[in-house]
Amino acid sequence: MDRRPRSFYVLAAFFTVFVLFLYGPIFTIGILSFQGPKGGLTFPMNGVSTHWFRDLFEQQAVGDIWGAFRRSAGLGLMVMVTTVVVSVMAGLAFRKRFRGSGLLFYAAITSLVIPSILVSLGVGLIFNQLGLKVHWATSGFGSQLTWTLPFGLLIMFAVFNRFDKSYEEAARDQGASSWQTIRYVVLPIIAPSLIGVGLFGFTLSYDEFARTLLTAGSYNTLPLEIFGMTTNVTTPVIYALGTLTTAFSLLIIAAFLLAVWVMGKRRARAGSDAGKGV
16 A cells, blocks of 8 residues: 655644644633633633533623624624525626626625725714714624625625526426516525525624624624623633534524525425426
């Protein structure tokens, strides 16, 4: 058997270090969140317990953790729905070339290369100049869309570039209207991609900090609340919060993946039934 080249072990070691660098902090916070009642923010651990998780659900002297969580979840859902709807509409529109389409495309994705803090500052200034109230559900919502929409657009453009138009032609041959073709043919086929866009939209919004910093107004979202707590909270309760929010994010991802799996199974079953009917 041929021996692996030395470069393989070098790259394997580099990848191992990269994974530790990427996930090490998450595991560290998870471990430290189980400190004993007299534990601190660093190692070595002083006992093992769930004390700080119980403490998290009690009234905190600093901040509004659960209010911030509700705001982040609500904002994430708003951004998710808007990102999916606008991305699909844009994907359908860009299937045909029209005057100014190239300029519009590059204008839509330009926000990806603009520093996030500048976007936040710009949106906040515009709202102030127009005499509008800076609020997480208005200015914060708009600033986050400048981050999630470009990702949704790029995904939908890739999906529709590979979409087989013969399905639509077959539906029209059967007398389906344009809306019926989209509803009963196009959307079911691209449903897994829609779930992916929704997942992008929610997760990017849920943990966004920079674009919300100057646009959230008087009420913090969860990332802003956690940042504020780092200067005031000196107990592992902040680690417990980090562990729960990470678990929540993973749960959302798992739910989306489960939805994709269920839809795939249903589609496979439908195809099998159709084959048997023939």
